[in-house]
């Protein structure tokens with residue numbers, strides 16, 4: 174795997190459910206075709222050339238060194254660190270990235286900083302070793318379908334859905350906190366055999382579910398019942414979570430009829446952060 178060096182690592186995130194964040198690779202072999210927002214941004218900024226460039230990840234070789242340098246200055250401000258928003262920390266079959274993610278989580282936990290982690294890969298069992306990793310960490314997987322056909326088409330390089338769920342269930346059974354990012358949830362024309370109820374019941378054991386709509390895809394703008402569809406899905410997720418005592422968050426912009434007040438507060442807060450030059 175190619176290596177790159179960065180000047181900084183930790184940054185304050187603008188994502189509504191995250192605090193600080195790190196991205197210790199450039200690119201992602203999962204190669205999502207929703208499309209991947211991170212890939213679009215990197216392409217727009219000229220960091221990568223194209224999709225083929227994106228799916229050959231480069232590891233940030235000085236990530237641990239940067240973390241050791243930045244933590245003493247920032248640790249009193251940090252509530253949580255999220256891995257990752259513009260790459261995947263447990264990228265399927267990418268041992269170097271997986272090993273580095275484990276080292277970074279261990280280092281953050283050593284300073285009693287909780288990590289929230291999100292992957293479309295498979296969690297290593299060793300994360301349940303509480304002598305190295307904190308019990309406060311929250312481990313999430315992205316699941317928007319159970320269909321292999323859908324996965325092969327839209328998330329070609331990622332781990333099979335059942336393997337992702339199995340690795341998450343292992344951590345749950347060891348007493349660790351687990352969550353699901355159900356985003357971007359596909360519209361019916363992209364996943365015809367889709368059943369929201371089936372996906373939810375496959376991950377019923379988790380502590381939290383985050384649900385969000387599909388953006389940046391031409392098919393969504395063409396889909397006339399887009400707003401009504403996502404309102405109904407969000408209601409379904411909320412009912413399911415309340416019935417099963419699962420915490421939930423519906424991403425801003427997913428429902429047209431709710432969220433306005435909280436969304437306004439969040440956007441105002443983001444505006445203030447932006448004016449203070451905080452990285453999004």
Ligand code: SF4
Nearest residue numbers: 201203204205209260
């Ligand atoms: S897993 Fe995430 S970062 Fe990787 S290609 Fe898919 S959407 Fe992009």
